[in-house]
Amino acid sequence: MRKSSVLMALAVSTAILAGCTAQYRNHGYVPPEEDLQQIVPGVDTRATVEELIGVPTTSGILSESAYYYVGSTVKHFGPKKPEVVDRTVLVISFDEAGVVTNIEEFGLADGMVVPISSRVTTSGSNIGLIRKLFGNIGQLSADTLLGGG
Template identity: 30%
Template sequence: MRPNIKVSAPRLLAAAGALALAAALSGCLGYDGDFDRGYQVDQQTLDQVQVGKTDKPQALALMGTPSTTSTVGGDAWYYIGQKMSRALAFMPAKMTDQTVLAIYFDKGGKVARIANYGMKDGEVFDFVSRTTPTGGAEPDFLRNMMTGLFRFS
């Protein structure tokens, strides 16, 4: 004999709604809202790029394709990376940190200088030399890149 079970429509709708809610929320379990975007500096690889010794083809083989380049006021490659955070999976991401690794080349195509710019108290900051750049063309370029390049509204 089979038991005679009758389910009312409101109970069926409530159970279906609870099941749908549980399925929707299960995607949020274990969600880590922090992620990286762009170039993330690998210190071991960067240590292989030596000032005065490494040329452009070697730097390209070690570091990969730069995010952008500049030929104004000298030849430089820029590798841009960001740390992003998102409270919930469906919320917009917000940038929490940004770094720009700059490799400057001399006229002969050798690495002249390496700088790792980041944000420190809202100002462009070189983490390698631990100085804040002074007036000139480069800080303005980097400041504009840091503040406006990845601004999404």
């Protein structure tokens, strides 16, 4: 009987320790750099962008001037509220004819929106939307989005 008690205690302690391990989940989609290298500003269009890297996470929020690809990494740890530890926003801008004018990637550092890379100088017209995307870190839940909260 003593051996089974030790095994039971070992199993319970292993289960408790496993519950104390942080889990990271990725949400959204940001295309890999090798796929982005195939897009040529001034040449490619909305249709070729969709063909090369897929349909964007969102577009047309302010106008049809850009596609936004958003990816986040969320840390889940026991009973604590999930915490967004990383967020990347890729912005592909278009002119009135639907031709790519700019490709920019933004990250998060110390709570501030930080440009990671840019292929073409931008006028900054999309910065307000990007700040809103980063400003919602940790404030959105599936329940809220589905109308339950």
